[in-house]
Amino acid sequence: MALPKYRKSKSKTMMRRRQNDKRTLVNVSACPDCGAPRPAHRVCPSCGMYKGKTVVRKA
Ligand SMILES: [Zn+2]
Numbered sequence: 001m002a003l004p005k006y007r008k009s010k011s012k013t014m015m016r017r018r019q020n021d022k023r024t025l026v027n028v029s030a031c032p033d034c035g036a037p038r039p040a041h042r043v044c045p046s047c048g049m050y051k052g053k054t055v056v057r058k059a
Pocket residue numbers: 031032033034035036044045046047048049
């Protein structure tokens with residue numbers, strides 16, 4: 001096994017870790033019922049609709 005000769009700086013370590021953050025970002029699309037931005041596969045936060053049905057009732 002190859003061993004690293006020098007310890008990586010904190011910023012280099014964080015750079016490497018941040019490379020994966022982009023891939024886990026949620027897709028945000030417009031709600032088909034009210035048009036508000038809503039993460040995909042989630043109940044709409046503004047109207048409470050999901051797949052054409054009201055799942056969470058809003059006042
Ligand atoms: Zn909505």
